Amino acid sequence: MGSTPPADNLVTENPDHVHIMPPDDVHVICPTDYFSGPGKKVLLLLNQEIKLPVAAVQQVWDASQLRICADGGANQLYEYSLKHGLDWLPDFVIGDLDSLRPEVSIFYKSKGVKVKQQASQYYSDLDKAITLSNLALLDPTINLDDYDDYDGVSKHEESVTDTIQDKVSVFMMGSIGGRFDHTVSTISKLIKLHHTRPNFQFIVRNSEYNEYILFIPKGRNFVTLLQEKEYHRGEKLVKGKLPLVGLLPLACPVRLSTSGLKWDVTNWESSIEGKVSANNLLVGDNGFLVDTTGPIFVNIEI
Amino acid sequence: MGSTPPADNLVTENPDHVHIMPPDDVHVICPTDYFSGPGKKVLLLLNQEIKLPVAAVQQVWDASQLRICADGGANQLYEYSLKHGLDWLPDFVIGDLDSLRPEVSIFYKSKGVKVKQQASQYYSDLDKAITLSNLALLDPTINLDDYDDYDGVSKHEESVTDTIQDKVSVFMMGSIGGRFDHTVSTISKLIKLHHTRPNFQFIVRNSEYNEYILFIPKGRNFVTLLQEKEYHRGEKLVKGKLPLVGLLPLACPVRLSTSGLKWDVTNWESSIEGKVSANNLLVGDNGFLVDTTGPIFVNIEI
Incomplete structure (x- = not known):
């Protein structure tokens, strides 16, 4: 991968508001679906x-x-x-x-x-x-x-x-943030459950900090906290602090492309032994797109 | 690795007390050295x-x-x-x-x-x-x-x-257990620092739970909470609850062999996408040996 031209491995800084709508064929990950979505x-x-x-x-x-x-x-x-x-x-x-x-x-x-x-x-x-x-x-x-x-x-x-x-949504509380081997076991389990229980989706709530931790499968995903009926049609909304987002390559090295983050990446190599985009921010009005060559985790501030 | 005979991939259950002394040539990892050791x-x-x-x-x-x-x-x-x-x-x-x-x-x-x-x-x-x-x-x-x-x-x-x-010991507080991207960033950083600052050793204290989180390099390591002068000479000590230990392959897939844990492993494949030995226990009177084909993290209860 060292021979990749630098232009393939871009980081672009965006303004604090970007209009993003999910493409039709994308895999949508929306933890707030738990409260009123199907399944x-x-x-x-x-x-x-x-x-x-x-x-x-x-x-x-x-x-x-x-x-x-x-x-x-x-x-x-x-x-x-x-x-x-x-x-x-x-x-x-x-x-x-x-x-x-x-x-x-x-x-x-x-x-x-x-x-x-x-x-x-x-x-x-x-x-x-x-x-x-x-x-x-x-x-x-x-x-x-x-x-x-x-x-x-x-x-x-x-x-x-x-x-x-049916799709089954499992909301997990108390599985991240305490004893460190518990945290790592949860992460390891979520990677494996994606294969063994494909119709289950897991939403992990940090029990102390206001964030969700989400498993993002290989492919094109749209991560949002809004349900579809709430999508904005391009208007700039009055918003407070931009929510923190981390793209966490805990399963394997990946290449990532995103749209809707403060620091969007294009074909960007990420691994735990290399670069990790922590401390990123959500600027997409409806969420953000992430295309990944392997599973990753995302934390997103609520 | 699928062709490895099962006999190479053993888990052995030990009694609650095993006498372990570190071999002379082993790399010793002792977080309590921070309080009175050299460097x-x-x-x-x-x-x-x-x-x-x-x-x-x-x-x-x-x-x-x-x-x-x-x-x-x-x-x-x-x-x-x-x-x-x-x-x-x-x-x-x-x-x-x-x-x-x-x-x-x-x-x-x-x-x-x-x-x-x-x-x-x-x-x-x-x-x-x-x-x-x-x-x-x-x-x-x-x-x-x-x-x-x-x-x-x-x-x-x-x-x-x-x-x-000199060896430099860095004691880190507040870097594990809060926002999840902070935790992952710390882990990623510790893997890289092993190469960029080889004379630095990092001791991470969970700020909420009584445990250390330690980086364990590739090779033979002896993990202990005792300083050398405190090693026991084989006597069985009166002890309370066995300390919890996790062997956490966060950097890459590894093969592990251990001595001094309740469930010792021999040439055992471990990866975040596969098997993880969390919830293990320390039974070695002076600590435990871990031989690993790549870097891992260990959490050990204090």
């Missing part, structure tokens, strides 16, 4: 303190058809509910349950929440929660007592031949 | 809230010969000092200074702290702070007024032919 909606809570305001969590809670705590994620929901006087109950608590506190387990069981141990260490708690999401969407009357406490739920899924035809 | 010690504070207890930060502060705030890192030190009644003053504040709050700048300047703008966006604030570390260790009387406010400090370093012969 199934699943909230996964992992074991990290929930530090967001109630209104923000409530919006996600209300939009979800299924709410699952992965192991100690139940502790976090319990603490958050206590602190804010909420009576929210998840549909399921699942995992090896080595982190679930006894009083939390007793409390949720007493309220009728299904708390299911899956002791196997072959699968992570996140794996187990995603498997259960799929099964519970396929069969809302699923009875987890039918499956053993070791890896019965995962084994059952292997025997199921039905698949969900 | 120069530099504390870099970045722009993330400091959530550690005063005793933990004090230990780092006292061990440091040079303390540098990168841009908004000064805001964090200021807030932390106010909250805990500390009169700590950094040696320098450097960066593009777009995050430094005016009252913080005025306060530190009034106390004689050198606040130096370097406006260039070609270098990150972390780059600028590391460049200044090198220059201020080479010349403790350096006068930053001699260099322009755009990129004078970096340009000056390019003209310097002296190099520090």
